[in-house]
Amino acid sequence: MTGTDPVDPSPASSEPAGPAPADSDQTRRDRLLRAATTVSVSVASCLSLLKLAAWLVTGSAAILSSLLDSLVDVAASGILLISVRHALRPPDRSHRFGHGKAEPLGAIAQAAFVGGSALLLIFESAGRFITPEPVSDPPVGIAVMMVSLVATVALVIFQRSVARRTASTAIAADRLNYVGDTATSMVVLAVLLIGQSPGWLWLDPAAAIGVALWLLVSAARIARNAVDHLMDRELPREDRLRIAEIVRADPEVVDLHDLRTRSAGGTRFIELHVEMEGGLTLWQAHTVCDRVEASLSRAFPDVEVILHQEPAGLDDDRLDHRIARRPG
Known part of the structure; x- marks a missing residue:
């Protein structure tokens, strides 16, 4: 009897070897999604604080546009974090197909935040055409926007990798939002560098409105993609x-x-x-x-x-x- 004891556990211990790779792949996907959402919230929060300080110093409408965009990012990334982590929950008796649709629901909330901030920015910037104001202390704004640009580009690259490896609609929507942020940062930098001459003061509010229009387009794309998933659109x-x-x-x-x-x-x-x-x-x-x-x-x-x-x-x-x- 004792001679056969060591033999019995070996088949049992080898049985789980089959599904292990699938479990490992799912664990890796979950870890990537959690990391992406955490990094997104952290970057958006830090950049919001930097841009708030820069706007208080410079008074630039373009920097204000970028600040509002980052504040929206904080809210949207927070919703992303909650929705993705809910979507990662396994199926249960009440949700036999899983919780995957929490991701597009979070993406719709993102689109609402992005669109709302764009409309607010247009309203805020319209008055600057009537009474244009020069930007105070442009070097401070330039330094902050350079930091913002580098951080946002790094985040977009990371999110692109995660979206490709996980096929997450919420991460893809968040990445699209931050792609818009890179364009925003470049526009604001251009305004701070060349838009301070007396004849070019209109460029600051014009850039802000241009960013707002870009945000509206991004919001529409995010919402459309999310609705496709919620409406069970066929695969390509x-x-x-x-x-x-x-x-x-x-x-x-x-x-x-x-x-x-x-x-x-x-x-x-x-x-x-x-x-x-x-x-x-x-x-x-x-x-x-x-x-x-x-x-x-x-x-x-x-x-x-x-x-x-x-x-x-x-x-x-x-x-x-x-x-x-x-x-x-």
Whole structure:
């Protein structure tokens, strides 16, 4: 008996080795998302304090525009942090598909903050055209905006890497917001460098309004992308064609129909009907579907696949026939 004891644990200890890579990938994704949200809030908070000091010293409308943008970033990044961490929660009895849609909800809140700050900035800057004022102590503003530009560019590069590796809509939305910040910082720097001559005082409020218009465009893009996710928009056409190609590549699959796709957070959902020869046993059909699901999982990481087995040529009321045909 004692001689066999060391042998028994070895199969049990080796069983978890299979799913370990997937668990490791998910853990790595979660860690990246948490790091990205924390860094975003920290950078936005520090830059807001710097720009507040610079605006109090210089009185520049352009710096005020950048300050308002950073204050919005603090609020938006805070919402991002909350929504992403909620989205990372695993499925439960009340949310069997997970909590991934918390990300686009956070992105919509970001769009609202960005759009509101843009309108406030336009209102604040309009009066400067009537009574333009020179900027006080431009070197202070220049130094602060240089620091802001370097920090924002570093954050955008980091967020780009995280968004690519996690497919997070919220991180992508936040990155788009900070891309706008880099443009804002460059515009404000140009104003501080060349816009202080008597004939160029109009450039300060003009730059602020230009930044505000950019923010409105960014807000619209963020909102549109978030709404697409909340409304379960199909995956891109290229992905759907690739899914169909993978399914049809199995030698025992005759065809497919009712292909439906969507995404929530970093998870993509694929649902379709697999048509096979009617003479296959249930066990054989199950084996075919397992093969197809494995092929789709290799091609699309972080995917959940739902397959319905159906005899080829069955005359059923297919959803495909009820959908209006549109190009693309």
